[in-house]
Every structure is written in C-alpha cells, then in structure tokens.
Amino acid sequence: MTASRILRPQGAGRFVLLCDHASNYIPAELHDLGLPASELARHIAWDIGAAGVTEALSEIFDAPAILCETSRLVIDCNRHLDAADLIPEVSHGTVIPGNLHLDKAARADRIERWFHPYHDAVESVLLEREARGAPSIAVSIHSMTPSLAGQPRPWQIALSSHLDRSLADAVLAALRRPGDIAVGDNQPYDLDPEMDFSIPFHALRRRLPHLQVEFRQDEIPDAATQRRWALRFAQALR
Numbered sequence: 001m002t003a004s005r006i007l008r009p010q011g012a013g014r015f016v017l018l019c020d021h022a023s024n025y026i027p028a029e030l031h032d033l034g035l036p037a038s039e040l041a042r043h044i045a046w047d048i049g050a051a052g053v054t055e056a057l058s059e060i061f062d063a064p065a066i067l068c069e070t071s072r073l074v075i076d077c078n079r080h081l082d083a084a085d086l087i088p089e090v091s092h093g094t095v096i097p098g099n100l101h102l103d104k105a106a107r108a109d110r111i112e113r114w115f116h117p118y119h120d121a122v123e124s125v126l127l128e129r130e131a132r133g134a135p136s137i138a139v140s141i142h143s144m145t146p147s148l149a150g151q152p153r154p155w156q157i158a159l160s161s162h163l164d165r166s167l168a169d170a171v172l173a174a175l176r177r178p179g180d181i182a183v184g185d186n187q188p189y190d191l192d193p194e195m196d197f198s199i200p201f202h203a204l205r206r207r208l209p210h211l212q213v214e215f216r217q218d219e220i221p222d223a224a225t226q227r228r229w230a231l232r233f234a235q236a237l238r
C-alpha cells in the first residue's frame, strides 16, 4: 500500500483536488490500532464518502486528484506536525489503543511513511503544473457527520474559508442560488491555518485560489449520490 493515490496527474483542468481523509486503511503491522472493525468503519477513521466525490470531480474536470491512502487514526494529514491530534490518542470519545504512549521513533516512523509521502505527492503535482505555467486552484474535499454531540447539522454542504473569501463567496452564492439546499459558511468549521494543514501549506503559501469543502456524510452514502453531489458542486465551481 502506498501513502497516496494520484488520479489524472496530467489533468488539463484548473482544479487540483486533495482528499486528506479518503481512506480508513491501517497498515497491517499496526494491528488495527487495537480497534474493532466497527470503530474503523466510523468517521473517526476517515471521511466517509469523500473519496467517491473526489473521484467524480476528478473525472468531471479532468483534474488531478491526490488522495491520502492511510486512515487519519494512523496520522492525520490535515494537521501540523506539532499538533496534539496529529496521531490521536482519543477520537470523539474512542480511545485509540495503538496510539497510546508512542515513543519518538514510532512517531517519526509514521510521519516518514505516511505523512510526508502524501504531501510530497501533492507538491509534485503542483510543482509540475507551476513548471509548465498551468494555473491551479486547490480544492480540499472532506465530509462531516450528520450530527455532532447529539446536535443535528442542518448544512448538506459547507465551505470553510479564511481571509481570502473570493472563491468561497462566489461558490457559496452559486450553491445557494436555487434555494433548495442548506449551505454552511464557515459552519460547522472555518479554515484555520493554525489547525488545518493541507490548504495552508499547499495553497495559502503559494497564494493559490483555494476552497475547502465539507459534504455531509448522509448525503453521499453511495456512488450515485456522490456523483450527484459532485455534479452540483462542479456546477457551482464553474
């Protein structure tokens, strides 16, 4: 298993898609981090449905897509290397036995094997595009749970932005225009350069136009719904 999967690296579209939490894969030597399969199927291990939406968008736009192939319980590729929850000991109330009391060497090993290769793959795509003068718009694709701590989330899709709202504002307006869906604007999450890593590191640093989006997981349970939401989002991106 490699740390990342790249679709359409030479894609002609302007969008470059990132999916940090695409997979719930745990390398065999980590013995499921001591968790039962039921926990690994939950959102704590991955962004349910996000990979399917990313694949569909990659196809729609002929866009390069880089998908992280390791569970965020192994290492969260959207966290800074010094973040307390980079390798979470507890996630949404679930203790992760395989992450308790990791020594320095074990942490370094996870970073070398699963964090850097994913971000290096993103860099390689962006650098290659820069080299040939192709403009890039970075889009980071996540999914959110239908509720948090017993509170239902009304938004079917949500954009997370920081200081540069130019693209977010236009896409928000386009998503809302038909008036048929609830769209979150920095709800439930904003884009936080102190907490998020992927968009700040790959896009803000380069001043690339960017978006971070959350699809609600109950809206994207299968390939058909993932494609439908990808088409809706793609329409707004245009």
Ligand SMILES: [Zn+2]
Binding pocket: 020, 021, 047, 141, 142, 143
């Ligand atoms: Zn995510």
